[in-house]
Amino acid sequence: MSDFIKNLASDLLRLEINTIVKQNMSAEKIPGNKRVLLRKLADIYRETLIDYGLVKSPNDPNITAEDADKVLRWQFGGEFSFKELALQSGRGVKLMEELMQKETDPAKLNTLNSRHKILQRISNQSYNVIGIFKLFRRDLAPDTLTQSNEHEDEDKQIYYVDKEHFNYLRYQRCELPLSCVPFRSHQETALWNNDLDWGHMNSAIELPFLPDMLGMIYKAYEIGTEQIVLQTVIQVEGDVTSYITPQYINMPEQIKEIIMGVHNRSINTSTQFWNTLFTTVINLAGKSFNQIFSKK
Template sequence: MANFLNKLATDLLRLEINTIIKDEILCVTANSYRRELFDLAEEYRAKLVEFNGTNYMYDVTAEDLLNEQFSQRTGGELGFSEIIEYCDKKIELFINTIEAAPDNQDLLRYAKECKIMASRIKTQSLRIIDVLELQKELYPDQEWAWNNDYPDHQIDKIADLPLEADQIAIIRKASEIGTQHVVLQTVVQVQGDITSYMTNRFLRHTEKEQRMMIEMHQESISTGIRMWQGLFKAIGSLASGVFNAVTKNTRSAAGRSAGAGGSMGVPTRASMRRQKEDK
């Protein structure tokens, strides 16, 4: 319990609020962590095949294109490793493009955005591989507990991955952001530091759209801070309850030990006086 409380308190030292522009909201929740990882990997692959070295745009939804570019259409270590390799190639391509076209502002801006997206996908994929590697260490003899390199039609037929809370948090954050664009971000530190970020993409929106996004972001900050404060209070109450329970048990154990000591022949003042009188 102490380790749990310490980990939870550490996680609460930093609050991050993101405002994201999404093309659409499906309102569908994955029925397992396996499915969530598979869907995320497919989202990454679909975004990556938009990039090519000439036109920078492919048919995003073409199934044959995905199969042509990726041999591992899975959501496990093999699938995400292939995604990382693909990202490395695209990042190198965009760096070369940026260096070769310093005067073409439209191409320069697009190449920079694509490079940032490919870098984000790579970073999140590395974190997910770390999650699966940890599972392999925890369950070395149980392949089902860490292997998620299964095709789409098998994912929902296999028992779910037995993940810990911190592992789930990594997957959930990656899924929530996905390949969408963060336009506003605010980070609040427990010591009081507040940092806000605004992207160039935000500045390209109309004034009306900007006002709407700022209002939404401010409301999210207020809600997040209220929840943050509530969690801190809950942890304080929980920690206090654990401390009281431990000290109560310690006192009870000490009392029992004292009582047991007398019955086991530990000398008392009264017994010593009786011994002197007998002599």
């Protein structure tokens, strides 16, 4: 409990105000089931990587044998899926950096730059999620931390692929290697992992998420792969930094006015709120808290 309050206090050392323009945003609630939430987050990341042309869906009819290392074989929301996403987005980051060095057209350079940032976000968030699963492994299945994953072994991989998809490829697309076949739902690791299909996910036991883990996942889900158009970071020591993206500069004047208005009002209200919260949490984390909870 004392660690939790202290973490809160350190979170409050900086206030970050982000304004995001979400295309056609409709009223959709965040999924209550955390497993579903992780799956949806992974789906958002997968769709973005496919849109950028960096990877291919295993259901893409145009896959050839040459695409073997580009196929997203994990279609779920667990450690293996996020590991694949981290790997592919990392490759994407390097590719964007190479392209940016060669590009001279400012408009194209902007597009590459924004894609580079989104891919970096996918990579960072995927590693954060992998970290959460590693903690679950440590607590719930410590033996698995030192063992290698059987599905990574080429000889044993056949037991872990989606049989239906495998049969389809074997009869219809004989030329495709096994590395183009997606993996099946991984029920073996359901205790600490979430590489499960929808059916198994709903019946699996709840994962023991801590508040700061949930905060990270919810924030990743909320922001998804949308671009932050305005960002203001206020540090407790008094530094204020504002970031304005080229996307914002290129918007119509009226839309710019709306966005800047929302952002400014948000800064005003949240700094007031921050002040109160900061004082309260510092008091809690300080003398008062120790007297109540740490007294022996």
